[in-house]
Amino acid sequence: MNRPCILVIEDEQHIAGGLVFNLEAEGYRVLLAESGEAGLELLQQEKIDLLVLDLMLPGISGYEVCRRLREKLPRLPVLILSARSEERDRIKGLKLGADDYLTKPFSLDEFLLRVGGMLKRSEWYRPDTTGEIIFGNNRVDLSEGLADGRRGEIRLTEQEIRLLQVFFEHEGEILSRGELLQRAWGMDPATETRTLDNFVARLRKYFESDPAEPRHFLTVRGRGYRFVPNPTGEQES
Template sequence: MEKNPFKGSKILLVEDEETLAIGLQYNLSDEGFIVDLAKDGKEALKFLESNVYDLIILDLMLPYLDGFEVAERVRSRLLQMPILMLTARTAIEDRIKGLQLGADDYLTKPFHLQELLLRVKGMLKRKMWYKTSTEILSVFRFGKNVVNFENLNCTSGSKKFVLTPHEAMLLKYLIERKGKIVSRKELLENVWQISSEIETRTIDIFISRLRKYFEPDHNSPVYIKSIRSAGYSFNDEKEK
């Protein structure tokens, strides 16, 4: 078996389905992760108050507080906490809502064990990559926008807001490849660290969010441009 470089990482598993939770806990522990299990939204928040985690796996249909509310509360306090939503809901509206509330990834039930483990490792890898690359590029300015990659605080003119870790990672990846065309496949594989065969819509949702934040008019973007049939390209030099 491939050695897990993230052995010892702490994961909070929030799942109310007992049998599924036990199976997941077994597999994650077997991979070397330390897993705490919360059976509902309230318990999840209690665990988060008293422990530090590297990642949260979050079911959506939970008693007391649903997964959306938990994600929202987690995101308001722990900006860089990777959240993987795990749910039976497949509607695109749920997926968009989950991603908008700060989830970094979304996996629908029933899922393949290997895919789940790959996504978990991918998210932990991204977290680490983000941490190291932030040390090199901490504040970036383009147009009227200023992005602080350390605390994720941004300003766009007089507007102030905070990016989610995933939004920041995507923006950083595009900035680091300024002027070059970056395909959706490349973004999925390097930023999301998942197979591009799974989905590409997630990328589009995140790009549209970044445009709303930073573009003067998000319908005709200046900085993050779509290159037809190729992907996206970041450019902060004014067109002549």
């Protein structure tokens, strides 16, 4: 069986060396690039199964790497590692298409769990929901990873597809944060992370006529989120 290939783009040698050593110890094939430009070249030359991406790089930034690769590889799992811990940095990375975000310093065990979970979901994920899902003025094809929303055609990332599938399969139900993290990310339900909220905000920008007053992807205060395909009357937001 072919080993998953992981590309690490990281310029700090002591961090890069540790990541490569531990990923190889887990049985992965690992490629290392020390700049964004070198990383983009490897993404063109090699079949990569997962990208581990630092943000602060010489030359072009990790943000720019993420933006460029999403134009041609919308489904590649991307895990950002960064010393930038402020919420706006996390939001910016996720908006550009990253699937997850860990701040430095991070737990090696948690890093390896995130990598293993992302690869497993990417390998085994097959949308159970077939055909087109239509709600409001939106149309979503999970099997093709394409959608038509308020901004026109959207190429969905693998993580966006997984989250949408969970919502579609449980339409009308209140799903707790823990349930969504477990079902869409494979995370421990008790994990403290804002990643889920940032992804819901992204779906609202894609599909809500007014993201500030959502009608389909609703927050149920103190309980979680709910997807409502055909809202009637007043809804919680």
